[in-house]
Amino acid sequence: MIKRIVAGAVIVVVIILAFKFCEFKKGDESSLDYNTNLIQQQIVNVGKLVVTEGHYSEVVTYKNQQKYMMNMLSFEKKALIIVNADVTVSYDLHQMKYDIDEANKTITIISIPKEEIKISPDIKFYDVEQSQMNPFTGDDYNKINKSVKTNLAKKIEKSSLKSNAQNRLISELSKILILTNTMGWKLQYDGKVIENEKDFATKVKL
Template sequence: MEASTLVFLMISLVAGGLAGSTLTGWLQKRKTKKYVSAQEATVLIERIEKVFKVVMAEGYFTEIYNYQNDKNIWNLINDKKKALIIAKAKVLVGYDFGKMKFHRPDGERRLVIDFFPAPEILSIDTDYKFYDIEQGWLNRFHSEDYTAILNEAKQTMNDKAMESDLPRIAGNQVQLMIFQLASSMNWEIELKLPDGNVAMLKEFTHYRSVEAQVDSLGTTKE
């Protein structure tokens, strides 16, 4: 075999190998991209739900949370950690109409409501900032400490929102919306609620003023 022919064959083999490697890599990347895209689409589909929730009132709350934890070491050293947390929240209160029960008498333009749900918090958008963090040599902050503090602060926001005037405002708003909508369509709304349902709804009609001032929550945990 001539030298030129041998060189040509070697170059062809190397070029073919490089081309095959490049093509294989391109195909693998393409398959990987397709697989990732399909996986992401599946995750998105799993998060889609049909809901019928309507926001009727919106409130803003601010809390100053003082956290302190004292740890006594051998009755000789009082090792403590503390932090100041300012928590702010935007609270949306409304109704989940998927929980409402009703029926329509045959041939009538009348809607009979058999059960009406209580107003509830539909979402809480929170923001937290930590200040004046101090910790001892042995008694230090860990991830579970921050999680517990934030969960407690969020629960406090939830409780204060339900104790405020937001549920009453939401109740008045939803009644106005339902009866005005029915009237505009020449429909009649009739409430036939059980006594327990009536009593439950009355709990949210008592006026409670929304506190605008900042409250301080001090806690000491051992």
């Protein structure tokens, strides 16, 4: 009788320990799922359109001359052009590609989208001089518009607009870095473990 009681008590203890062990394992798995979901949500929050805006103004003089009769007769047209342009440099982080390695607690950024530069010029003509033999046409306006955009693109390259846009990009990406550091995960990009914002600044030269 005593043996049966002891055997029963042992079985009960074994069942309780097994139940506790299962609960412990279940808690680990739930924690891992929570961590992964939190990281994915943070990446979704970062995945947005980062836009940096600028404004440029310039004055352009346009001239064109048509010659006739072996250059003995010419007709000139010209205009003073005022250009005001809004420029945006943007990164669509919805297009960022990444991989989450749960087993090794590592996030790898595979690719970051290139910047998109949009130039929206407002062109106004003043002091227009033309003749019936050489009037302003659609070709002139297209040529002027193309020339203005080309010139503005060169100015943007020499300005701080692109670098400011990159700084904002790095600031957004660093939100992922802060989260991974807090949760004990690693963040990798371009074959390197990203440990601080300076590492991003070195790597993110798009």
